[in-house]
Every structure is written in structure tokens, then in C-alpha cells.
Amino acid sequence: MARPAAEPIAILGAGAVTPLGADVDAFWSGLVTGADGISRIERFFVDDLRVGRGGEIKKLRALRPEAPRGDCRASRLLLQAAEDLLARVAPGAAPDRIAVAVGTALGGVEQLERAVGAGGRLRHAAGGLYEAPAHALARRLGARGPVLTVSTACASGASALGAAAELLRAGAADVVVAGGYDILCRFVLRGFDALRSLTRDRVRPFDRRRSGLLLGEAAALVLMTRERDARGPRLGRLLGHASGSDGAHIAAPDPEGRGLELALRAALADAGVGPDDVDFVSAHGTGTPLNDRIETEVLKRVLGPRAWTVPVNSIKGGLGHTMGAAATLEAIMCLLAAREGVLPATLGLEERDPACDLDYVAPAARPAHLRVSVSTSLGFGGCNAALVLEGATP
């Protein structure tokens, strides 16, 4: 039996720091112009690794004096994204009605590396727990409502927006600052390098020659409130969200994409929209052989005959896979694409893979009039998530 659509959630503004620049404007202009944020990693030793490139943020802005102090890079990224967000929109609620919900795959793991090392100190041990940066963000915001850290691996940024939506729909908060973050550090680069997941080529989502991903670092936040409470301009709306577990493998996606399909169908149902309403898909699109094929097949099953006419992109070619930040950045991209009437191109896609035969946006950005977007995410451990978003069209 069909259930009624869930209450839509207004997204009032966004903030970000990415390898493409220090704020959301730089992120968007970089996407539209096809800027490449991939470079040789300089912040830590990579000479012993197969791949030493990624989407590294070369310089962080100085934080405002009221920001919590500390040397945790993950917290600094998150706080810089928060300052970008707060420069655009104010939370406008009592402190105990402001919640935080952020996703991360790695948290402050670099602090744990420091704590384990010689001379490790208490602040490093406490900061090494993955939820420490979310509490730093809550302190910066003066938020005294729920503080959630979501860690569904590389789907974290989508799961966090979903958890935030539930806080709002149920009245547990009036506004939520939600999003995701992750940093490039030796810990994660060593891990993906050992798994042979990283490419020595460029990232090529959906390309015949795709051979793996590159990692990136970023933080992205949005300010969310109930649609009925929203005042003033908004960036768009989160119409629906859902998750699904593969229950198949610790590190590889289910070859049939069953968890992703379940998440995508449930998110559309949550939003109260059907496949015919979908105007655009922001794919996870990591550039690994398996991921891109699975996503393509799932989109065909869920969207049916329309799958071949709905534009699809991946923005990981120019950013790298920003892990916990990825899905939030992709959600922001969907909303900006609707507002600006432009779909960013899939950087790195040059030769179509016959097994990936949808309408991928490449080689250049394309004008488009869109309302409803879908964003898909997959993560280690069989975590899948999908978001359905509606842009505030011009």
C-alpha cells in the first residue's frame, strides 16, 4: 500500500570547503568550469605509496576567534564550512532547538595516530574518537540540541541529512546543521592504497578505461528546517531519503546493487515522487569498475525506460572521493544545478563504457531545467543511501 509523502524539509543555505576552493561559490564555479582539484599530496609523506595524489586542500582559512581551538584538521575543515554557511544564513532558533548531524567515515582518526605516537596527549586521545569534530561544531554554533555523528562509511553525508530530516519531522529540533566531512591523512591513504582501490590514472567515472578512485578531503554543511517553518529564500528542499544494507561483503558492493535499489526506491516513496518525476541523477560515480556498472544497472531497474533520458553525472573526477563529505557536496550540487540551470560535467569521462550506457553529462557542463534530483551513495560494509531533492528553480 502506498504511503503518503513525508514532510519536505527546507534547505536554507549551504557552506563548504573543498579542493576547488574555500567556499560554496568556489565549489560551484569549479564544477561548472571543469576545474581539477587533484594534485600531489604535500601535507604528509606519500613517497612509499603506489598513489600519492588526491584532492588535497592546500590552505585553510584562519578561523574566527570564537571558533574552538585545536589542531584537529577534521574539526578545522568542519568549522570552516560552518563559517561559510553562517555567512550566508543564520540558524535563527533557540540553542536547545538547534541540532547537529554530521557524517564522517574517518572522524578525527589523525588525532588517534598522534595519540598512539610518542608523547600522545589527552586531547589527541579524546579527539581520536570519531564524534569529536561534531561536538566542536556544536560548540561553535552554540547548539544545545541533539548532536549526531553518522558513520555509514562513504554514504555518511547522505545518512546524516536523512537523520537530520527525522529530527525535524518529529519536532526534536527546529533547525539542524547537517552535512559531512573527511580529511586526507596517511591512515586512509595507506588503507586505500593497500586495497589497490586508487588509480594511477585520473578518475574516470563511467569511462571504459576507468581504473579506480582518488581520495579527496572536504567539509560540507547545509541548514535545514521544516518547510512550514521556513522563512525567506531557500536553496531547495529535501523531499525524501532512505538507506539500505547489502548484507553481502565487508568492502565490496553487492554485485547486483540490491541495497542501493532498495534505498533508491524507498527514498522516492518517502518523497512521494515516481521515476517519471526524476530530472537528474547525481551518481556516487567513484570511477571503480564495479561501482559505476552497478549504479548504471540499478538506475535502469528503478527508472525504467526513462533511465536513458535522465542526465547523470559524477563530480568525483575533479574533487576525488571526499568520503563523508561526498554525498552532502553532491546534494548541494543538485540544488545549485537547479537554481543556476546548469549541470556540471563528469570530469574524466571521455570514452563511454558500453556497460555504462546512460546519458552522462560530459564532456562539458550542460544547460538544464530541472526540479527533482536524486543522489546515490554507497559505502564500505554495504551502506547505501539515496536522497531526493528539489531545487528552488529560477
Place this chain on the structure above:
Amino acid sequence: MSAPAARAATMGTRVAGVGLLTGWGEGPGALPADAARAAGGRAVIALAPPALDGGRFRRATRECLLGIAAVEALLRDAGLRREAIRGPATALVYVTAAAYAAANVAFVGAAAGGALHFPYTAPSAVPAEVAIEFGLTGPYLILLGGAPAAIDALWQATRLLERAGCERALVLAVETFAECAGLWARGRRLVRGPLVEAAACALLLPGGRPAAYAAAPGPTPLEALARRRAGETLACAPLVALALAGGARARGPLALGGEWRGRRAGLTWAGR
């Protein structure tokens, strides 16, 4: 903005069972009257990993094995077979404060490689192994933090049930400390001992009493009881409290609470 809602109520849910393993043994009956006294000065009360059959587990961490054992304990408590939870109608909500730290420290210390070990450094490894083992393919959420995160997890599970995202929800928590005892000793301002390893799983079903989600000003009696009887179990503490209250057999009001990094959270089911 809407007038502040003092409490975010949900539709009725009921606890159909709680599986509990702690360093003291299985079930609430194994808990001492006073954990601090029973610890006798020991900083960590460890929980031995269960012996599980199958080559699939040869690389799984102790945390993963404990997660699986907690679900098996739940099935025993609820009188259910594995088939009852298999499939897309069961949601899995996992929560931990630190049951990834041991894997992370081991990975940091490893000289090279680690391809097989790296996926187990993620907090998502425990629910992944549980999902694989029990065939759970429904909605999925992982929250990190101390006891308030477990309260959040229970509440998010009730939301999943309310939104008809699933027919039942497992809320699973695992905490281990032994491998990182030195780190915890440095972080003793964050936690009070004794640190007691635990793995717990609650089964929530729709129907029954509505739950109200709101911070309580101080520890609830049940929260204090769980702390006194079990010791510091971080994210497992609210599930320890549920087990102490009788799990599926609890009749009076159930007021769960927890505090971590200065934040309090609470979840209250009215009496029946």
C-alpha cells in the same frame, strides 16, 4: 519557528527482547550489585570473544564477533529463530563510542600493507558483519558517541518503524576497551571506571507505548542503576538499562538517559 516542543513523541513501539553480554557475563543477572567494588581496582573488565564457526570470520575483529554474539543473545531472549529477522523488513541501527579504536591502533602500528585489515578499521565493519551473518538487508544507520548516541539510535529506530521503513528494528551497541587501555587511561577525564566491555542488542517492534525523546536534567534512576551495576559501558549503557528494566517484560515507565561530552539525551516510554 514552531513553538519549542518539549518532547518529540513517536508512535508506539515496544521492546521485544534485549540480548546483553558484558565483561560480567550474559544477561542482567550476571551484573554485580556494585561494579566498582566487583572490579577490585581493575581498569577494564574484558569480554572474551565468542567462538564462532566458519572461515568467514578468520579476519573479523573481536568487535565484529561480539556484535554477532549480541544478536544471537537477543534471539535467545526473544525466543526467535534467525529466519525471523532475515531480509529487507529488518532495520539495523548500530551505535558505538569506540569499538573501532582497537582496529585503528592496530592499523596505525602495522608496518605495511593491511589490505585485508583496513576495512575493519571503519565503525561500519561491525554492522556489516552482522548484516552479512544474519542476512539483514533493510534500512541501516550507524551513530557514534557515548550513551546519548544510543538514545539517539533507539529514537531513530522508532522513526524508521513509524515511517514504515521496516517491520522491526535491531538496535545494536558494542564497546571494547582492552586493546586501548593505555589510551583510555590518558582519557580518564572523559570516562569514569571501571570500563566494562559490552555488546547488546534490542529488538523494537511497532505498537505499544509512545516514546518521548528529550534530554533529562540529570541521570534517571534506571541510568544510575545501570551505571552502578554494570560500570562504564558507554553506548551500551542504555541497552544495559533496558535489560535491567526487564526488556520485553518491563511494565512501568521506562526512562533511559545518558551523558557524553556534556550533552544529555533521554528517551522515555510511558507505563502500561
